[in-house]
Amino acid sequence: MRLVWYNHPRSVFRRLRESLRAQLLAWVILTLFGAICFNLYDSFRTADAASKLVTDHTLLASARVIAEAVRVDAGGTVEVDVPPAAIEMFDTGYGDQVFYQVITAWGNLVAGYPELPLPTVERVGQDRAFRNAGVRALTLNHPVVGLPKDGEIAVTVAVTHNAQYALRRRLWFSDFTKQLVLVLLAGVVTIIGLQRGLAPVLRLRDAVRERGRDRLDPLSPSMVQSELRPLVLALNDHMERVQNQMAAQRRFVSNAAHQLRTPLALISTQASVAAREKNTERRDEALQALRNSTHQISRLASQLLTLSRAEPGSRRPRTDVVDLVAVAREVLGTQAEEALRRGIDIGLEENGSVDVEGDGTMLREMLVNLVDNAIRYTPAPGRVTVAVTRQNGTAVLRVEDNGPGIHPMEREHVLERFYRIIGTEGEGSGLGLAIVLEVATGAGGTVWLDDAKGGGLVVTVRLPARAKH
Ligand SMILES: Nc1ncnc2c1ncn2[C@@H]1O[C@H](COP(=O)(O)OP(=O)(O)OP(=O)(O)O)[C@@H](O)[C@H]1O
Ligand SMILES: [Mg+2]
Structure with a gap:
């Protein structure tokens, strides 16, 4: 028609x-x-x-x-x-x-x-x-x-x-x-x-x-008069950004697929083993491993979902007024049991509410990931401290532990997607700190990794604070 x-x-x-x-x-x-x-x-x-x-x-x-x-x-x-x-x-x-x-x-x-x-x-x-x-x-x-x-x-x-x-x-x-x-x-x-x-x-x-859908090579500026050249250059600039973005998306999807494939293959093998195993003890072992793999894959899926939500343009920008102290207290509350199980002491340092503007759910996810890393990578008996302060109109969130820390050479890389330091124990997808970076920059802030005073890692997130009324 x-x-x-x-x-x-x-x-x-x-x-x-x-x-x-x-x-x-x-x-x-x-x-x-x-x-x-x-x-x-x-x-x-x-x-x-x-x-x-x-x-x-x-x-x-x-x-x-x-x-x-x-x-x-x-x-x-x-x-x-x-x-x-x-x-x-x-x-x-x-x-x-x-x-x-x-x-x-x-x-x-x-x-x-x-x-x-x-x-x-x-x-x-x-x-x-x-x-x-x-x-x-x-x-x-x-x-x-x-x-x-x-x-x-x-x-x-x-x-x-x-x-x-x-x-x-x-x-x-x-x-x-x-x-x-x-x-x-x-x-x-x-x-x-x-x-x-x-x-x-x-x-x-x-x-x-x-141009076809996938043609993003630059246009020749000489095809228009000099006054219009800046427009062509701006177009080319934009196309280059789109091209980089597309390449990053492709890398991300292939990485994600790769990450999903390993636990899926494991699940398949463990399920076959469990099905074949006559010995009840060994079957229980296989079922336990199966559950671990399922847990791992479900964690990966939820991290992927969080990251995609934290990306700019994926959600309607929200400007909730969020008290970082309240969020930190709530997150530490939910992680307290896990910390106790791992022999980690957790504490909160604050002196009154610190309001920031942003997406409340995403800011909570950011804190969950920081506290989760600190608890997970600090050997027992360890100590994790979350401090929320206000410094000259900036909200400063510090998550400090006394674990092994991250070598300066690795600090830039751990913020990348799917990057895990070689030899890191325990399960994980390498997306936690990428989520932290995405949420912080989305709210107009920065992320800084440093050595903690007594060894260990301190992650500092700075966000524009909301003026006190
Ligand atoms: N507090 C910490 N102390 C020491 N190393 C850390 C700490 N936090 C992160 N790391 C290192 O940085 C890497 C990346 O962390 P990130 O949170 O991005 O991924 P992950 O924890 O491996 O996976 P997940 O997506 O499940 O969080 C980790 O694999 C770990 O090696
Ligand atoms: Mg993590």
């Missing part, structure tokens, strides 16, 4: 939010769109101003031709015979209508349309409404020889907008198309640049995606 994703409108936004390429493209397109809108507006304003300027020049020229034609006859009457050129200069093929008006300074209409709207400033073209249409009008004051009083006439010429608008359209269009071509060109170049710039990132994605 194949899953088909339908293009839901929300997925477009999600894609935009999640995809770097889509985001960059969206920004480029948005910028281009803004640039085009601005161009549209700016080129319109330029074209409008140019077309007005051209119309105003023609209006001024026309007004001047009309003004030149104004005469004052012998009786003082002002007359004008409008030359056809003054009107014809507007004949540009757009069917514009031309209106004019000539008045004297004292307000007498000499010729033209009396109701023609007049601009407010001389020699400056202005848009006016006339006969339900828009016109562009311009007034020119002109002196006329022989006129009484102020001696000037005012000539106003107005023309409908057809030619002006046509010119504006033409200018606008040519300017806009030029700018549009430039903007689009810039856009295309940016998008191509973007695609090319992102190509190495996509190549890196494909290289990572196409």
Whole structure:
């Protein structure tokens, strides 16, 4: 069965939010769109101003031709015979209508349309409404020889907008198309640049995606630009860590299997011997050995389980408030019988509770393993002391015995998994101190092995203590 994703409108936004390429493209397109809108507006304003300027020049020229034609006859009457050129200069093929008006300074209409709207400033073209249409009008004051009083006439010429608008359209269009071509060109170049710039990132994605489950060899940093190299290096670093982790896991599993195999083989042999043995005494011996082997294997299983629980990420991190003194007292209580049986004196040194934060169960397991080692490896009559103190915000747990101790050369190794010192007597899987180390570091602490004063071993675990309330 194949899953088909339908293009839901929300997925477009999600894609935009999640995809770097889509985001960059969206920004480029948005910028281009803004640039085009601005161009549209700016080129319109330029074209409008140019077309007005051209119309105003023609209006001024026309007004001047009309003004030149104004005469004052012998009786003082002002007359004008409008030359056809003054009107014809507007004949540009757009069917514009031309209106004019000539008045004297004292307000007498000499010729033209009396109701023609007049601009407010001389020699400056202005848009006016006339006969339900828009016109562009311009007034020119002109002196006329022989006129009484102020001696000037005012000539106003107005023309409908057809030619002006046509010119504006033409200018606008040519300017806009030029700018549009430039903007689009810039856009295309940016998008191509973007695609090319992102190509190495996509190549890196494909290289990572196409790798098989077990391929963890480093990626080549030269496949991406210098800015992205730290990312590739970080990835390589991470893969190396994963690889080491996987190798450690493999070693651990094979070690565990190895450790399990020996007692299992023993159990099988001892069971066969017990089954075959007719002599009751010898059969009991074989059954006793069988029980010991079973005990050994069950201890190994429980140590393995504890270690796997102590590993980071295997349990939800817990931050119980744990009083180490109370835990130590409880652990010593449960081990008291075994200590007595082995002829070991056990004691606790403390002066008040010492709280730490961490996983209570795991911290208890840590103490169980330390006390168990001390009791087990110290020959009778021996002495084991657990001391819990607080030193400048640090909880210090010391488990001291007067046994054989551990040679300095061996101290680092005994913290490794499955490591037992050659010649160590009694059963054991070599996981106890590895559990101690894992729990202590998981709670943000350290483990230190040293010689005890009177011989023997002292294990010191330091953990960040919780402030006293
Ligand atoms: N208090 C001690 N005195 C002397 N040797 C010790 C002491 N504690 C540990 N050792 C040595 O360090 C080795 C590792 O100890 P660890 O607790 O890791 O494993 P183990 O005790 O052998 O097995 P288990 O997993 O059952 O605890 C032991 O085999 C022992 O040789
Ligand atoms: Mg142990």
